[in-house]
Amino acid sequence: MFSKFIELDYEVTLFINGLSGNFPILDLLVQITASDYLMPVSFCLVLFFLWFSGNVISQRNNNQKVVLSGILSIGLGNLLVLCANLVWNRPRPFLVLENSINLSFYRPTDPSFPINPVVIGISLSYIIYMQDKSLGITVFLLSLLMGFARIFVGVSFFSDLLGALLFGIISGLISIWIRKNCENVFSCFIKIAKGFGLAG
Numbered sequence: 001m002f003s004k005f006i007e008l009d010y011e012v013t014l015f016i017n018g019l020s021g022n023f024p025i026l027d028l029l030v031q032i033t034a035s036d037y038l039m040p041v042s043f044c045l046v047l048f049f050l051w052f053s054g055n056v057i058s059q060r061n062n063n064q065k066v067v068l069s070g071i072l073s074i075g076l077g078n079l080l081v082l083c084a085n086l087v088w089n090r091p092r093p094f095l096v097l098e099n100s101i102n103l104s105f106y107r108p109t110d111p112s113f114p115i116n117p118v119v120i121g122i123s124l125s126y127i128i129y130m131q132d133k134s135l136g137i138t139v140f141l142l143s144l145l146m147g148f149a150r151i152f153v154g155v156s157f158f159s160d161l162l163g164a165l166l167f168g169i170i171s172g173l174i175s176i177w178i179r180k181n182c183e184n185v186f187s188c189f190i191k192i193a194k195g196f197g198l199a200g
Contacts, residue, residue, distance in 0.1 A: 016152055017102055043121055050063045051063065093157055112160050113163050121139060
């Protein structure tokens with residue numbers, strides 16, 4: 001059963017990767033999307049925007065709690081990725097499918113499973129969705145886009161994206177649970193930030 005799943009995973013990965021190399025402009029755009037900077041920096045900017053947004057104090061405080069939950073989910077997501085990497089140091093597609101993969105990106109040296117930036121994006125999208133549905137959906141779609149871009153350029157498997165989705169949802173859910181049960185701690189952090197002039 002597992003071997004069938006791996007076989008299907010390879011087929012889907014090769015199909016998506018096989019779309020590369022046909023249109024130089026598309027390849028360039030996908031390479032930018034797959035980079036370690038564009039989406040993660042965009043997600044940070046979203047949190048920055050949320051922290052200072054809100055017309056009334058109560059709304060602003062709520063947004064700031066969302067941001068704190070998001071920062072917590074980033075930490076949890078990275079912890080889950082670290083644990084997964086310790087259990088399964090999965091080699092990249094360009095090493096496993098060396099003769100079949102069209103590599104159009106630099107060669108990452110960390111394990112393939114899961115796609116770390118996508119874990120972060122998915123967890124943030126889940127948390128942001130609780131406060132702003134349209135913004136949460138946007139972050140979710142951008143995270144998926146980055147995941148497919150990583151497969152397109154030959155550095156991730158399709159199952160790495162599925163794993164990132166699962167880990168992102170788990171870290172998002174845990175962060176929301178912690179926020180609900182530690183509301184006073186979040187309020188205290190915001191008060192401290194206000195004392196330093198970092199929150200309105």
